[in-house]
Amino acid sequence: MKARNGWWAAVLAAVFSVAAGCEDPEDDRFPRDAGWDRGSDGGSEAWDVPGILTAMRGVVWSPGHAVPISGALVYFALSDPPPIPDHAYPENCVDPPSPYFTFSEPDGSFTVNAAPGEYQLVVQKGQFRRVRPITVPATGPVDIPEESTTLPARNGDGDTIPNIALSFALDAGDHIEDVLAKLTMGDIDSGNRLVRGTEPFDLYNIPPYPSSETLLRDLSRMMTYHIIFFPCTIDGGEQISDPTAPLLDPAVRDNVRAYIEAGGRIYATDMMYDVFEQPLPEYVDICGDDAELDAGDYEAWAHSETASGWTSRGRSVDADLSAWLDAIGVGHENLDFLENFVWVEDYLVRLDPRPGESAGPKVWVEGDFVLERGRIVPLTMTWQHGGGKVLFSTYHTVGDGWSPGHDGILPQEYVLIYLIMEIGVCTAPLI
Numbered sequence: 001m002k003a004r005n006g007w008w009a010a011v012l013a014a015v016f017s018v019a020a021g022c023e024d025p026e027d028d029r030f031p032r033d034a035g036w037d038r039g040s041d042g043g044s045e046a047w048d049v050p051g052i053l054t055a056m057r058g059v060v061w062s063p064g065h066a067v068p069i070s071g072a073l074v075y076f077a078l079s080d081p082p083p084i085p086d087h088a089y090p091e092n093c094v095d096p097p098s099p100y101f102t103f104s105e106p107d108g109s110f111t112v113n114a115a116p117g118e119y120q121l122v123v124q125k126g127q128f129r130r131v132r133p134i135t136v137p138a139t140g141p142v143d144i145p146e147e148s149t150t151l152p153a154r155n156g157d158g159d160t161i162p163n164i165a166l167s168f169a170l171d172a173g174d175h176i177e178d179v180l181a182k183l184t185m186g187d188i189d190s191g192n193r194l195v196r197g198t199e200p201f202d203l204y205n206i207p208p209y210p211s212s213e214t215l216l217r218d219l220s221r222m223m224t225y226h227i228i229f230f231p232c233t234i235d236g237g238e239q240i241s242d243p244t245a246p247l248l249d250p251a252v253r254d255n256v257r258a259y260i261e262a263g264g265r266i267y268a269t270d271m272m273y274d275v276f277e278q279p280l281p282e283y284v285d286i287c288g289d290d291a292e293l294d295a296g297d298y299e300a301w302a303h304s305e306t307a308s309g310w311t312s313r314g315r316s317v318d319a320d321l322s323a324w325l326d327a328i329g330v331g332h333e334n335l336d337f338l339e340n341f342v343w344v345e346d347y348l349v350r351l352d353p354r355p356g357e358s359a360g361p362k363v364w365v366e367g368d369f370v371l372e373r374g375r376i377v378p379l380t381m382t383w384q385h386g387g388g389k390v391l392f393s394t395y396h397t398v399g400d401g402w403s404p405g406h407d408g409i410l411p412q413e414y415v416l417i418y419l420i421m422e423i424g425v426c427t428a429p430l431i
Contacts, residue, residue, distance in 0.1 A: 053113035054136050058144035060104040060123055062417060063153035063161070064184035065146070066409070068108025069125055069421060070324040072151070075101035076112060076119040076136065084127050084160050088223050088264035090387025091126075093426035106323035111141075123149050126424020127162035127226050153184040154200045161185075162226035162424060164201035167212040167272075170237030174269045174339070174396035175404045176229050177203070179413050191405040211240040216247075219255040223262060226424060232270030232341070232396050234297060244274045244293055253279035261386030265423050269393050270341050271297050276390045283361055283383050284392065285346040296342040305370045309339045312395070314367025314379050321364055321418055328414065335411045337367055337379055339396035344378050358384045365393070365415060380415060384427055391423050 060072040075098045100114040114136045121134040121144070132148040152159035166177055177194045180186060186199035196203065202225075205212040215221055215228070222228065235242040246252045256279040260266060268275050273286045273296055281290065288295030300306045315333040316322040322332035348360040365380035380393040397416045398404065409417075 052138075053115055054139065055111050055113050055141035056134075056136060056144055057109070057111040057141055058149045059108040059146065060110065060125070061108060061146060061150040062183055062421075063128065063151050064182065065150050066183055067328055067414065067417060068104070069151065070104055070106045070108065070327070070418070071320060071422070071425070072104040072108075072110075072123060072125040073101065074104060074110050074112055074124075074149070075122050076114045076134070077122055078119065080120055080131060081122055081129075084129060086163060086224070088226060088259060088262050088388065090263035091424065091426040092387075106320070106327040108327075121148055123151065125151060125421040127160060128152065128421060128424070129160040131158040161200065163224060164227050164229065165204060165215060165222075165225045166201055166229040167204045167215070167231065167233075167243060168206035168209070168239065169231045169233030169243075170239055171404055172237075173233035173271075174231035175398045176231045176267075176269075176416065177201075178398055178404065179409070179416055182409060182413075183417070192407060193405045205239045205241060205243065207238065207240065209240075212243055213241040213246045216252045216255060217249075219258055222255060222259045222264065225264065227265040227267060227420070228259075230266065230268040230272040230275045231398075232272055232339075234271055234294075243272065247274050247278040248293060256280075257385075260388035260390065263387035265389050265391070267391045267420070267423065269397055270339070270395065271300075273342060273392065276392065280385060280390070283348050283358075283385070283390070284344060284381065287343050287345050300341040300343075303371060306341060306343075309341055309396075310370040312337045312340055312367030312369070312377070312379055314365050316364065316415075317366055318362075318364045321415070324418055325411075325414065330411050330414055337365065337395040337412050338410070340379070340394045343369060343371075343394055344381070347378065347381065348383075364419065380419070382419070382423065389423055389427070391419055 060069040060074065062069050073096060075096045077098050081097070100112050102110050102112050104110045116136050116138045119134050119136060121132050123130045128151040130148065130150065130152050134144070134148065152161055155161055169175060177186070177199065178192065180199070180201070181188045181194040185201065187195040189195050203209045204215050233239065233243050256275065266276060274293055277284065277286055277290070278293070286296040288299035314335055314337045316325055325332040350357060350359050353359045361381040361383040363378045363381055366376050367379050369375040369377045379395055382389055382391045395412055398413060
């Protein structure tokens with residue numbers, strides 16, 4: 001096995017809470033998963049913080065007003081923030097450029113205490129950002145209109161979304177694009193599927209779009225995206241090229257490594273594990289013979305219990321994700337995660353990483369394993385490599401099996417919505 005130390009030996013990091021208000025600009029409490037640098041001066045703007053502040057409150061919403069967003073940065077700035085880079089980049093944590101800031105609670109609510117005046121209200125999670133002018137009056141509290149605190153679904157005046165590429169799966173595969181469409185990132189047809197051509201992101205590997213091989217062989221093209229989605233699929237259907245065969249080429253594996261090291265984010269599900277296991281074999285060990293491409297697929301097909309997909313009764317093991325799932329009424333325990341095929345055998349844990357090393361994958365969701373009663377396996381993981389991140393789930397993001405398209409949002413789809421925002425947030429650099 002490539003990974004060292006069983007996943008059961010993983011040490012969960014302590015979780016830090018975030019202040020709801022900002023009366024004290026020297027408050028040392030920072031976002032739950034970020035190593036904010038208090039060595040900076042908070043930006044070049046001059047602030048004169050008076051003693052009388054007005055409570056400005058609201059709720060941060062996802063694109064499409066589908067669900068509230070936890071852990072979003074909210075601050076009042078004297079001018080527009082600098083543009084988000086339009087390419088993959090390492091998002092290192094720095095101080096917000098304002099003493100008037102906070103992070104939204106699990107239910108999306110926030111309160112910022114700010115001095116009266118004219119500001120730009122900035123609401124941001126990862127590369128999703130909305131900027132709106134706002135007046136802080138002398139008296140409060142003031143309820144901020146939801147239009148100003150709903151993250152955008154498209155780029156526009158004051159609105160930024162991440163540059164996204166998505167490799168389209170065959171019908172029986174995973175269809176992340178349909179969840180994005182439910183966030184109004186594209187139109188939805190009568191079958192609850194994305195109407196192709198209405199999406200504000202780039203599709204690959206289905207006519208008339210370019211092949212996924214074209215993307216993987218062109219590092220400069222890859223670098224134009226903040227996030228690249230590789231949803232579960234195998235060769236076949238309408239797909240233009242075999243989704244994993246290009247990874248046999250060392251040059252393609254080098255491209256994937258370089259993209260992640262430069263700050264790119266890879267989001268892969270289930271049978272698309274090779275997109276990270278081939279170029280970065282040290283982090284996660286998927287079932288099957290690691291020396292062979294698609295070996296996990298064949299291992300899953302070799303067992304009747306897993307050949308057609310299996311359901312895991314699972315739970316969130318991250319405090320912030322759990323609090324959010326509870327706040328939106330889904331709950332964080334005894335959840336059915338549908339359409340798993342492969343499974344994680346082992347993963348890397350570094351208890352004392354050296355300079356420049358990642359501590360290894362973080363487990364967000366775990367659940368029971370159909371082939372071994374009593375065994376708990378990780379279902380959703382992220383890890384940092386260089387300036388970027390990888391996210392992997394053994395289950396399909398869209399848990400509708402062989403008939404894509406369904407009403408509403410399933411629990412595992414809520415996890416996607418949370419993590420598509422979370423994968424873009426800042427991280428402490430690997431020094």
